[in-house]
Amino acid sequence: MPRPLVARIDLAAIRHNYRYAKQLAPASRAVAVIKANAYGHGAVAVARTLAAEADAFGVACAEEAMELRESGIDNPILLMEGVFEPAELALAERHRLTPVVHSPEQLLWLLQARPGRPLSCWLKMDTGMHRVGLAPRAFQEAYRCLRACPHVADIVLMSHLARADELAHPGTTDQLAVFDAHVRDMDSPQSLANSAAIMGWTAARRQWLRPGIMLYGATPLPADHPASAPLRRGMCLESALIAIRELDAGAAVGYGGRFVCSTPTRVGVVSIGYADGYPRHARDGTPVAVKGRRTRIIGRVSMDMLTVDLTPVPDARVGDPVQLWGDRVDPNEVAAASDTIAYQLFAGLSRRVRLIHQDADADADAS
Numbered sequence: 001m002p003r004p005l006v007a008r009i010d011l012a013a014i015r016h017n018y019r020y021a022k023q024l025a026p027a028s029r030a031v032a033v034i035k036a037n038a039y040g041h042g043a044v045a046v047a048r049t050l051a052a053e054a055d056a057f058g059v060a061c062a063e064e065a066m067e068l069r070e071s072g073i074d075n076p077i078l079l080m081e082g083v084f085e086p087a088e089l090a091l092a093e094r095h096r097l098t099p100v101v102h103s104p105e106q107l108l109w110l111l112q113a114r115p116g117r118p119l120s121c122w123l124k125m126d127t128g129m130h131r132v133g134l135a136p137r138a139f140q141e142a143y144r145c146l147r148a149c150p151h152v153a154d155i156v157l158m159s160h161l162a163r164a165d166e167l168a169h170p171g172t173t174d175q176l177a178v179f180d181a182h183v184r185d186m187d188s189p190q191s192l193a194n195s196a197a198i199m200g201w202t203a204a205r206r207q208w209l210r211p212g213i214m215l216y217g218a219t220p221l222p223a224d225h226p227a228s229a230p231l232r233r234g235m236c237l238e239s240a241l242i243a244i245r246e247l248d249a250g251a252a253v254g255y256g257g258r259f260v261c262s263t264p265t266r267v268g269v270v271s272i273g274y275a276d277g278y279p280r281h282a283r284d285g286t287p288v289a290v291k292g293r294r295t296r297i298i299g300r301v302s303m304d305m306l307t308v309d310l311t312p313v314p315d316a317r318v319g320d321p322v323q324l325w326g327d328r329v330d331p332n333e334v335a336a337a338s339d340t341i342a343y344q345l346f347a348g349l350s351r352r353v354r355l356i357h358q359d360a361d362a363d364a365d366a367s
């Protein structure tokens with residue numbers, strides 16, 4: 001019997017979510033962002049699922065891109081951190097990878113390269129996030145140089161939004177204004193929107209979208225926002241009860257005795273812990289579903305196990321399924337109870353978690 005811990009990945013849901021992103025801006029193309037192993041969902045499987053319709057894939061670096069190329073993925077691939085040294089431009093040329101240019105160093109490397117055929121790039125402006133990207137004036141100068149450069153083909157003008165998930169915050173409007181003021185005379189396509197902006201900021205939807213977290217069905221906006229409703233969860237993280245204890249009032253559970261039973265309590269032990277990527281900081285009360293019924297974590301999460309209150313599930317037995325997040329438990333709820341975000345939960349799953357990919361659409365085609 002293998003360990004019962006698995007992440008079931010619903011590829012049909014991911015396909016649905018990509019189509020939903022495109023429906024929100026039907027005239028736009030979209031880079032399906034599958035960096036960090038598709039946010040833990042399995043980059044190759046997700047890429048194969050979207051290959052027939054994705055306008056491009058977005059990854060952080062050439063290593064992630066090469067995994068896709070070696071698996072036969074042929075779509076355009078965007079290197080969202082660009083290249084890390086000039087020699088990587090040759091790799092980009094050979095494998096048709098499109099680098100972002102976000103720094104003066106990367107700009108120089110591209111201008112000084114001698115590729116066998118023209119390279120395309122995405123030129124990134126820092127409009128206020130102050131992480132990477134060229135300052136607006138340097139961006140304008142860079143654009144002129146790239147346009148004049150015979151070995152530079154197409155250019156996409158991009159920026160990244162720092163607070164698109166805060167729908168009442170003026171930061172996004174300010175960033176859009178900085179961008180628009182500095183690209184006025186440039187006749188190249190534009191890209192500004194991550195998932196939150198695609199769903200919440202119509203003014204940020206330009207020629208290219210960059211949906212990430214929404215593909216996996218975790219909304220970056222409030223759960224009750226209408227734009228969140230069509231999303232379907234891409235991952236169900238499941239394990240099982242491996243032991244059940246009847247504890248007396250006053251008994252303390254787990255390391256540090258963080259949870260103390262106030263009444264006699266049935267406690268279930270689940271085979272998943274922080275070495276699997278479950279957050280160690282999950283508080284008492286973090287939701288979990290046993291046999292489809294919601295209950296809560298009690299006691300500190302340990303490396304390979306965690307403990308849950310079985311009071312709402314009196315018929316629970318060893319071997320019964322436990323959902324950590326998925327259709328019964330919103331990953332955003334688990335994240336909030338652990339002072340993090342769903343992005344980190346997904347991306348932080350360790351290789352101990354077996355991914356099981358299911359594609360209801362493909363199954364339906366096959367039968």
Ligand SMILES: *Cc1c(COP(=O)(O)O)cnc(C)c1O
Nearest residue numbers: 033080194195196210211212213
């Ligand atoms: C990761 C990333 C995205 C996707 O962001 P989400 O919030 O997951 O939609 C978009 N653009 C860039 C440059 C990124 O690095």
